[in-house]
Structures are given as structure tokens and as C-alpha cells.
Amino acid sequence: MLLSFLNQTSLHSPPPSSSSSSKMASFDSILSSYYHLFFTLLAFLIPSLIFLLTSGIIKSKRVNLPPGPPGWPVVGNLFQVARSGKPFFKYVQDLLPKYGPIFTLKMGTRTMIILSDSKLIHEALIQKGSLFATRPRENPTRNIFSANKFTVNAALHGPVWRSLRRNMVQNMLSSSRIKEFREVRDRAMDTLINRIKSEAKANDGAVWVLKNSRFAVFCILLAMCFGIDMDVETVEKMDQTMKSVLITLDPRIDDYLPILSPFFSKQRKKALQVRKQQIEFIVPFIEKRREMVQNPNLADKTAMTFSYLDTLFDLKVDGRKTGPSNVELVTLCSEFINGGTDTTATALEWGIAQLIANPDVQTKLFDEIQKTVGDRKVDESDVDKMPYLQAVVKELLRKHPPTYFSLTHAVTESTTLAGYDIPDDANVEIFLPSVGEDPKLWSNPEKFDPDRFVSGREDADITGVKGVKMMPFGVGRRICPGLGMATVHVLLMIARMVQEFEWSAYPPNSEIDFTGKLEFTVVMNKTLRAMIKSRF
């Protein structure tokens, strides 16, 4: 490429002068050879500079990055990741024994620093919490869908993030607010049980776990967000819309090598189209709620007294004079719904799989439910009185954090960690499973053993403040604000599903395959189908 560029330049340089005897002519020829030299140098320098900057050769002289596998010039480790044929998390997992708790991957123009050790993570996210609390620059597609970083998860550490996060936590996710949506959860739990029953009836007792639990949690979040109960058809359309957004956000090669972006104009057009459809579908729900808030007489019988939208309409973020625009509201609603749907449903899938693989745990859990509530339905006020249920859910989140990586962090200014430099343009990735399964922190970490928490043999502060031993929700300033609500949903769904049904493998007596694969979250490689037997 460099050669053809040089050739082209010489073709376009001025022709040699024909009157070399005159002064003017010789001046011309000097000028012409200067031009020639100048353009040749330029033709050589520009590509060389691009090469040196993108390959990191210039930087690595100044910055002492954590070591990592050698990469190719310009593309870094991108090629190795692709050639390995492994999913990215597997590629990272396989590097851990060789490169240890902190290492660097060069992914095209991006520098990724991977942290996998509990002490280092504690140092970064808790001790140096404010330094590691921001997010990296986003690719243009993500920027479209985050309305230019106008969401809790994408906002840089600063006033916009503070305002949006405070509003979400105080007005929607505080324990008193969560209690206000109790009826919504009760309805969703009943629907979940009825859907499972009818699916089992039509399929000789076999049911899909992820699909059903996902539907239940999606309905709860939709109702909390828009303030209305939606019919099944609308819920399904909403689901389709949200899914197409998530698919569009899948990383592309030009996210790592922006120089290739001209080759992805079709994908960019498609992304804009998906965004347009998302806005067109969701804005009417926003407008309907806005009208209800302005004129409560318009509220029909499906309307709730409160919703996430109500907290947003007049929210003056970072000194603005008006509340968020409709496009920003679409973005904030999508974040609220997407943040808690697949994550929670995934936890349920792994949870039921573990109860099937460990029938003694399932029996012990059912006994506790029977002893605590007798013949009536489990109510959410019961879950606090069930230590074994709490232990099952904690063990499930230790063993199967629904995401392998926390959301990407970045530092607000260049700093150091473990003696290495962390530049402010690096992506800091936290690999979660290596903490929850660290043999230095846990006895028999590979074993699913809820009793470790009941007997007081072992414990873990899930917020990480007192030390990081498991971190399914992340830790530090960016810890998942939905932690409390998500835990209530998982506890309640597991309790109701075990109270109503005895769960076993499908096909009967088959072994459960516990390998995972990354979709939006880490789901079971073979999505779980299970047999149920009604207990009543």
C-alpha cells in the first residue's frame, strides 16, 4: 500500500523542467525538486505515522502497560482472537494462567487492560474508586443508541451520570419504591406459573426455563417503566424492538479499526433505521403516560399510580432548563428495561439447572418453603425468613454471574495499578468469574454448595466494600443500581417455581451441560428445557 502511494505521488509531481539554462528555469527546477521531495516525504511520513500510532510502538516507549500476548502491527491481538475461533471471554480465560491478574490486549486502536484478581479489583474500583469510575469513549453506533451518553451506564463520571443515577436509585430502586410495585410482581409471578403450567400440559411436562422467566421479568420492568400493564401482543412487539437494538450494538471490526469504517456504511444505515423504529414504537407509550400524568382523569384501569417515566419528565439534568427530550426518554426507558431483563432471566436459568443437578438442594429448599409459608403462596415478605433460599441465590450468583465482564470502565486521568500505567484512553475490563471461582478465596469453588453460606463457613459482601470475593453486580461507584430489585426478582421467582413444581432433567435422567455461551448475557450453551411435576 505504501509503495503504490509513493508511485502515485511521483506520477502527480511536476514534470522535469526543459529550460535548465535560465535562472528562472533553474529556480523552477529547484522548486520542482523540493516539491518532489516534499510530497515523497509526506507520502512516506503519513502512513508511517499512522502505522506507528496505531501499532502502539510510539506509545509503548512512554507508557509502561501491563504485559500481554504479542500482537501484530496495527491490528494488535485482533487477529489472534479471531484465529483462535474462541469466544472473547474464553480467549481471555485461557490467557489468565500465563499472564496473571492484570494484562493488556491491543485490539486494533483500543488498549484493553484486563483485571481478574480480587485484590487488584478492590484497589481499582473501591480504593481508587473515583479514578476508575468513568466509561471509555463509545463507538458511533453506541452513541446513537445512548443518545450521546445520556444513560446511567454510558455517561462519563460527572454531573449527567450523577443526576441520572441518583434519580434511578432514589426514585425507582430504593427499597421503599421497590415495595410499591409489589402488586406488579404478584401478577407477573402468577402469570409465570400459569404459563409454565400450560406449556407443560401441551408438551408432556417439558418447559423452557429462560423464555418463561424472561417474559415474567420483562413484564415487571415494562410496567414499572411505562406505568401501564401491557397485553401479550404489545409485550412481544416491545421485546422484538429491544432485541433488534441489542443485536445492532454487537461489536464490529470497525469499532477496533475505525480506519475500516467506510466499508461499513450499510451497517451504519441499518443502525439508524433500527434506532428510528425503536423511537417510533416507544414514543407513543411515553406520550400516553405524559398525558396521564398531566391529566389523571385520562388514566384507564391498567394505569399505575407511579412509573419511571414520571420521575424523568421534569428531571433537569446538569442544570438544563427542561426535562429530557422524547428521544432521550426512549433511551433511558430502554436502559431500565434491558439492564434488568436478560441478566435476571439468565440467573434463573442457571439456578433451575443447579437445582436439577443437585436434587438434595432442591428438596431442602422446598422443605424450607413449606415450613415457612405452609400451603399459601410464597409472598415476598416471606423471603427474608428463608435463609436457605437466600443462600441458594447467593451461591447461584457466585457460580454463575450473568455477565462475564462488568461494563467497561476507564480512568478519569492516567494513573497506575500494580506498578503499571493505566492510560486514560484504555478500556479497563473486569473479568468476573475468576473472582467467584478463585480457590484462594473459596473452598471447593467449583462445587454448587449453598450450605457454605448457611453454616457461616464462608461469606461474601456482595457490594465488595469489605473485600471483593464475588461481584455479579460489579463493585464500587458503578455497582449495578438494580442489585436490590434484581435480588428480589430472583428470590421470588425461584421460591415460586420450586413451591409449585418439582424440577427434573429433560430428557429424563439426562446430564445437564453446564457450559455457557455469551449472548447478551452468559446463557447456557444448550438452553435449558426441564421436566416439571406439579406439587399440588
Ligand code: HEM
Ligand atoms: C441479576 C440481575 C443483574 C445483574 C447480574 C446486573 C449486573 C450488572 C453489572 C455487572 C453492571 C456493571 C457494573 C460496573 O460497571 O462495574 C451493571 C450495571 C448497571 N445495571 Fe445491572 N444487573 C442486574 C440487574 C439490573 C436491573 C434490574 C437494573 C435496573 C432496572 C439494572 C441497571 C443497571 C444500570 C443502570 C447499570 C449501570 C450503572 C452505572 O454505570 O452507574 N441492572 N449491572
